[in-house]
Structure formats: structure tokens, C-alpha cells
Amino acid sequence: MPDSGDDIVIRTSGLTKRYGPETGVFDLDLLIRRGEVYGFLGPNGAGKSTTMRMLVGLIRPTSGTATVLGYPAGTRRSLRGVGALIESPALYPHLSGRDNLRILAGYASVAAARVEKALEEVGMTAKADVAFRAYSLGMKQRIAVGAALLKDPALFILDEPTNGLDPEGVASMRDLINGLRRSNRTVLLSSHQLTEVEHLCDRVGVIRRGRLVADGTVAELRRGIGEGGVSVTVDSPERAAALVRELPAVRSATVIDGELRVAVDPSEAAAVNRLLVVNGLEVSELRRQVLSLEDVFFDLVEDQRPTGPEPVEVVNR
Structure with a gap:
């Protein structure tokens, strides 16, 4: 059902x-x-x-x-x-990209016109008559995606x-x-x-x-992992880091490539700026630091520990 x-x-x-x-x-x-x-x-x-x-x-x-x-x-x-490309593309190496797609179209009972449409969509029309084994890895990927498109x-x-x-x-x-x-x-x-x-x-x-x-x-x-914080350009970043670490709302403060990165809710940016200026430091820029998906990804895969028994990682299954 x-x-x-x-x-x-x-x-x-x-x-x-x-x-x-x-x-x-x-x-x-x-x-x-x-x-x-x-x-x-x-x-x-x-x-x-x-x-x-x-x-x-x-x-x-x-x-x-x-x-x-x-x-x-x-x-x-x-x-x-369903159209699928899973792991490495594996088609007939001695046949052209076009002939590979024609064979797959026959298996799937797909109209021949779909082959040319799929080649066009993946930008392989000009190289369609080259043997699959002669393609670069990227070209093989395109033909494989073309195969996934055949059934529309x-x-x-x-x-x-x-x-x-x-x-x-x-x-x-x-x-x-x-x-x-x-x-x-x-x-x-x-x-x-x-x-x-x-x-x-x-x-x-x-x-x-x-x-x-x-x-x-x-x-x-x-x-889910918290706000990104603020980035500060200041004349003495190491001293600035030592100062802002004393603020209760600050989770951490590090100097990266001469810039102060403060892990704190962005609503606390004014307090960070005020503390630095009061202590005689010259702040030339303060901006909100937005987390990228890469930041989120590495936080999740490196730091998070699932509860319960940990499954063993399996490679290349």
C-alpha cells in the first residue's frame, strides 16, 4: 500500500x-x-x-x-x-556517452528523444560520441547525471x-x-x-x-549550536581578548589572523565595544560574525556525541 x-x-x-x-x-x-x-x-x-x-x-x-x-x-x-546517481558512475567503458544513455533508455522504456534532452541538460551534447572510458571524471559524472534524468x-x-x-x-x-x-x-x-x-x-x-x-x-x-558572535578589529587584539574574557556573557575570545573573534550573543556587541574603549583600546571595526554551514557541520561531526551505544563507522559500504 x-x-x-x-x-x-x-x-x-x-x-x-x-x-x-x-x-x-x-x-x-x-x-x-x-x-x-x-x-x-x-x-x-x-x-x-x-x-x-x-x-x-x-x-x-x-x-x-x-x-x-x-x-x-x-x-x-x-x-x-526515481533517478539516482550513487557513488561512482559505472557505465560501459567502450561505448560513447550517447550510446550508454540509449541503452539505459531502452531498459527503462524511455523515448529516444529523452537521450538528447538529457545530454543537453548536462552539457554533454558536444562530447556525446566520445567513449565513456576517455572522459574525465567530471564528464563521467555529467553522463551519469544525464542517466538519472532519462525517466524525467x-x-x-x-x-x-x-x-x-x-x-x-x-x-x-x-x-x-x-x-x-x-x-x-x-x-x-x-x-x-x-x-x-x-x-x-x-x-x-x-x-x-x-x-x-x-x-x-x-x-x-x-x-542549534549558538550564534556566531562578533569579530573585532582592534589595535591590541591580545590585550583585547584578555579583557573581554572577563565579561560574563562571553564564551570565548581568540585572536585569528590579527582579528579578535568573540563567541558571544551579538546583542552584547555594544558591551564588548564599550569595555575595549574604556580601557583605552582603539576599535576600528566591529561586526556580527555569521556562522556558515561549514562551521555548523564541523561543530556537529566533531563535537557532538550521540547518546547510547556508539555504532562502528563503516567505510565504502
């Missing part, structure tokens, strides 16, 4: 994958809605690819459930509306789609994903390009050692 939530494209509940005594994914609850771009982040081996492989039926979960497009994950009905699916599952792409290719992929959002498609995106994720994704989930440690918009994740 299909999942009753019409707006829910991916739903997992307690999803777990174990390999003997090792755990790749543990008790994962995800909810991804129609039309959103969801960033799935984590260090290498955290469980991202394992999760994506369970969603498309490449591996079976040990326990828990997952539905995709309203049907159990990995079933024929769920896969009809409602859901795209993309595992590191910008891997190997030059800056122009990354920008092209960003435009493509934005186009998918505008057409009310859903994208589950795993990427190490944190700046791209910050600008592309409606919501973000962070997985660490198989566990989901955060889920929400980038703004919500920022609030």
Missing part, C-alpha cells in the same frame, strides 16, 4: 543497516517533502551512501522501514519515479554529483538542481561542497557514524 502522506516523498522510520557486528546506519528517521532540495551531509563513511542504497533497493535494511514516493523503498513502483523522474537521489567537476561544472550543476526545484521535483543531495549545499538546499540533515545528529534549515542548525 502507498504511504498516505501525499506530500511526503521519502519517509524512513528506525532505518538500520548492520554488517555483522558493525553498524552502517542506526535508527534513522527522515522525512523529505515534495519539491524540496534536501542536503544529506556527513564525513566519509558516516552512512550517506548506505542510506541512499537502501532507498533504491541496492541493499536491504536490517530493521526499520523506508517508503519512496509512497511505496516501499526498492520496489518497482517506487523506482518508476519526480525524485532525484544524487550522491556527490559535483565530484570531479571544475567550477564551471559545479555552477552548471547548481543551475540544473535549481531547475528541478522550480519544476516541483524533489532532490536528495549528498555533497562535500558545503557552500553549494548552503545556497541550494531547503533543509539539511547531518549524519555522523550512522546516526542523524541534526535536521532542519541552515538557519535552524545555526541556532
Whole structure:
């Protein structure tokens, strides 16, 4: 039976994958809605690819459930509306990009016209007749994303789609994903390009050692680890750091590249400035320091310790 939530494209509940005594994914609850771009982040081996492989039926979960497009994950009905690129692209090396897509279109009962459309969308029309083995890694990624586009699916599952792409290719992929959002498609995106994720994704989930440690918009994740604080340009930063550390509201004060970074609620900026000026220091600039997604990510994956038994990290599953 299909999942009753019409707006829910991916739903997992307690999803777990174990390999003997090792755990790749543990008790994962995800909810991804129609039309959103969801960033799935984590260090290498955290469980991202394992999760994506369970969603498309490449591996079976040990326990828990997952539905995709309203049907159990990995079933024929769920896969009809899914285009996926998971881990490294693997196509016929001796065939051209165009011929590879033609073969895949035949398997999926897709009209031949979709091949040319997919090549155009990923910017590979000019190189479509080159053998796949002669492509650079970035070109292979583009052809693989073209394969995911063939069925014109409602859901795209993309595992590191910008891997190997030059800056122009990354920008092209960003435009493509934005186009998918505008057409009310859903994208589950795993990427190490944190700046791209910050600008592309409606919501973000962070997985660490198989566990989901955060889920929400980038703004919500920022609030979850506290405000960024303030940055101060001052004539004697080391002395300034010693002074502001005495303020009760200040969590820390460090000097980085000659600039004072104060971990404090930005509403306390006036108090920081007043203290420094009263003590004879010359403040030339004071500005709010906004946390980036990269700041949030490293705080979550390096500092947060999930409660309960810690699963063993599994690499390259």
C-alpha cells in the first residue's frame, strides 16, 4: 500500500543497516517533502551512501522501514519515479556517452528523444560520441547525471554529483538542481561542497557514524549550536581578548589572523565595544560574525556525541 502522506516523498522510520557486528546506519528517521532540495551531509563513511542504497533497493535494511514516493523503498513502483546517481558512475567503458544513455533508455522504456534532452541538460551534447572510458571524471559524472534524468523522474537521489567537476561544472550543476526545484521535483543531495549545499538546499540533515545528529534549515542548525558572535578589529587584539574574557556573557575570545573573534550573543556587541574603549583600546571595526554551514557541520561531526551505544563507522559500504 502507498504511504498516505501525499506530500511526503521519502519517509524512513528506525532505518538500520548492520554488517555483522558493525553498524552502517542506526535508527534513522527522515522525512523529505515534495519539491524540496534536501542536503544529506556527513564525513566519509558516516552512512550517506548506505542510506541512499537502501532507498533504491541496492541493499536491504536490517530493521526499520523506508517508503519512496509512497511505496516501499526498492520496489518497482517506487523506482518508476526515481533517478539516482550513487557513488561512482559505472557505465560501459567502450561505448560513447550517447550510446550508454540509449541503452539505459531502452531498459527503462524511455523515448529516444529523452537521450538528447538529457545530454543537453548536462552539457554533454558536444562530447556525446566520445567513449565513456576517455572522459574525465567530471564528464563521467555529467553522463551519469544525464542517466538519472532519462525517466524525467519526480525524485532525484544524487550522491556527490559535483565530484570531479571544475567550477564551471559545479555552477552548471547548481543551475540544473535549481531547475528541478522550480519544476516541483524533489532532490536528495549528498555533497562535500558545503557552500553549494548552503545556497541550494531547503533543509539539511547531518549524519555522523550512522546516526542523524541534526535536521532542519541552515538557519535552524545555526541556532542549534549558538550564534556566531562578533569579530573585532582592534589595535591590541591580545590585550583585547584578555579583557573581554572577563565579561560574563562571553564564551570565548581568540585572536585569528590579527582579528579578535568573540563567541558571544551579538546583542552584547555594544558591551564588548564599550569595555575595549574604556580601557583605552582603539576599535576600528566591529561586526556580527555569521556562522556558515561549514562551521555548523564541523561543530556537529566533531563535537557532538550521540547518546547510547556508539555504532562502528563503516567505510565504502
